[in-house]
Amino acid sequence: MPTAxxxxxxxxxxxxxxxxxxxxxxxxSAALGWLAEALTDAGLTVHETDGWRSRARPGDFAPVxxxxxxxxLAASPEAPAPSLAALRGEGPDTAxxxxxxxxxxxxxxxxxxxxxxxxxxxxRARASGPVPEGDANVLYVGLEIExxxxxxxxxxxxxxxxxxxxxxxxxxxxxxxxxxxxxxRAHKETSTTGxxxxxxWDMVSIRDSIRQTLERTGW
Ligand SMILES: [Zn+2]
Numbered sequence: 549m550p551t552a553x554x555x556x557x558x559x560x561x562x563x564x565x566x567x568x569x570x571x572x573x574x575x576x577s578a579a580l581g582w583l584a585e586a587l588t589d590a591g592l593t594v595h596e597t598d599g600w601r602s603r604a605r606p607g608d609f610a611p612v613x614x615x616x617x618x619x620x621l622a623a624s625p626e627a628p629a630p631s632l633a634a635l636r637g638e639g640p641d642t643a644x645x646x647x648x649x650x651x652x653x654x655x656x657x658x659x660x661x662x663x664x665x666x667x668x669x670x671x672r673a674r675a676s677g678p679v680p681e682g683d684a685n686v687l688y689v690g691l692e693i694e695x696x697x698x699x700x701x702x703x704x705x706x707x708x709x710x711x712x713x714x715x716x717x718x719x720x721x722x723x724x725x726x727x728x729x730x731x732x733r734a735h736k737e738t739s740t741t742g743x744x745x746x747x748x749w750d751m752v753s754i755r756d757s758i759r760q761t762l763e764r765t766g767w
Pocket of ligand 1: 669742
């Protein structure tokens with residue numbers, strides 16, 4: 549049974565009884581209706597995919613943190629978001645019905661808002677930083693960064709622009725959730741199945757950049 553932290557809490561709440569859950573958290577489509585506006589306010593280029601406000605997997609969604617991933621697909625400035633259809637749950641390569649993230653940062657460092665509700669991006673989570681172990685799809689907002697770092701193109705890493713945008717997006721989102729930089733985690737830090745994404749990211753440095761961003765902006 550996943551733990552049930554309160555959304556918006558400054559710290560992860562201890563596990564609580566099912567009856568303690570605010571009923572609003574059981575309405576997935578209402579969860580992150582502020583997402584596109586918040587990212588726009590952060591100065592980012594934002595594309596809203598059709599239907600994102602009502603896109604969700606069934607089940608609970610009460611995020612306290614942000615989880616960073618990379619997509620594992622080679623991208624280019626001309627084809628900057630090859631994962632987008634699959635992340636929405638469309639196309640022939642879909643491994644799950646989707647959505648499979650909340651926001652994609654494409655190869656041109658532009659944001660695509662994919663879903664407002666629960667997304668299938670991370671399975672079970674180990675405890676990481678202040679976030680308890682549990683169902684990662686309850687606990688985290690999923691932020692995907694489009695780069696390969698796989699057999700298809702092992703040397704394609706995130707650009708500095710993609711990292712800068714990921715830092716801003718994660719800071720804005722985690723601030724809106726009521727958390728601080730410590731609530732931004734990498735899939736490689738929570739995975740129980742050996743995931744290594746986002747590959748080649750130093751999370752100590754990433755979190756320090758998020759801390760500085762939160763201090764500067766007051767998010
Ligand atoms: Zn991942």
